[in-house]
Amino acid sequence: MRAAALFQLLFLFTFSKIWAQSTIQVPEDCLARDVSPCLIRTSDQVYRTHHRGIAMSIPSQSIVRVSWTENSYDIIVLDGRLQVDIQPSRATVVRFNGLELPDRRYMLRRHYDQLLVLSLQKFVLNVHKVAEGGLSDFVSFKGDFVxxxxxxxxxxxxxxxxxxxxxxxxxxxxxxxxxxxxxxxxxxxxxxxxxxxxxxxxxxxxxxxxxxxxxxxxxxxxx
Known part of the structure; x- marks a missing residue:
């Protein structure tokens, strides 16, 4: 019994270290397999991917949920940060926490119930209040040129x-x-x-x- 308990503790310790050190996708490899929705959690490394005409750089300690259809692509920043670059040829609607934004390059940071959005084209930093479920309730505070x-x-x-x-x-x-x-x-x-x-x-x-x-x-x- 003692050996079994020790093995279980060792397994849990090893798994927790893998979880802490690896980028996790749920379901597994959901972006590569084109399975929607897809939850991505990063640990101590930046995770970069290119999916359906959208380049995403997800910094460490971040959680992002993406889902898509033929006509839309939805990205929800649940925790941490995200940098995105949308290809000009992409015609479908892209939303960030429910927001449709006019530019194609952004940096986004989730801070409690706020979503900070910096346009890397206009260099304007806007703050949006985030409602339950991670979606913006469209109460925003327009910022100045940063x-x-x-x-x-x-x-x-x-x-x-x-x-x-x-x-x-x-x-x-x-x-x-x-x-x-x-x-x-x-x-x-x-x-x-x-x-x-x-x-x-x-x-x-x-x-x-x-x-x-x-x-x-x-x-x-x-x-």
Whole structure:
């Protein structure tokens, strides 16, 4: 009896270590076998996969549920983080925790009852409240263009290896700067259209325009 009990304890200990160290899919290999729904749990390594035109990078200690039909693909972040890149040729609807989002590249983080969504095209960070079942109840708090510090603080947790994160920054920092210039240009044009015709109003509005640009720059780089 003692030997049997010892064997059982050894089995449970070994299985728990395998569970802790491995990426688990339920059902087993459900993505490779194209079985929906599919639950993915990562442990101490980033798990990367490409399925039905969607590239997913799931950082360590994350749980993601995916399901699909011919016309839709649903991704629910239950815990942790997820980075996705949707191929432009993909025509079916893709939803994240029930949300249909306009861009094709995102980083998502589940934090208790909130889903933080960073667009890697517009560089806007939005916060959505998550209801029971992991789906968003569509109560969202629209964020501003993410400043450089917040961009680094948010994205660095999606990578286990420093060299991978440096490669990511090398790729996306120029895109962030280009979008910053575009956003700044849009704000300037909006202000310019509001400038009145009289010299006094022109001077006053020009000064206001300058202040707004300075505030945008300060908020983006120094917040």
């Amino acid at each position: 400043n450089k510090k917040d961009f680094v603080d948010f994205t660095r947790h999606f990578f286990d290896e420093g060299h991978e994160y440096r490669r990511f920054l090398t790729s996306y920092s120029p895109k962030w700067r280009a979008e910053f210039k575009r956003q700044n240009s849009i704000q300037t044009k909006v202000l310019t259209r509001s400038i009145a015709s009289t010299p006094e109003d022109f001077d006053r509005e020009s000064e206001e325009s300058k202040k707004v640009r300075e505030q945008f720059f300060y908020r983006t780089f120094h917040r």
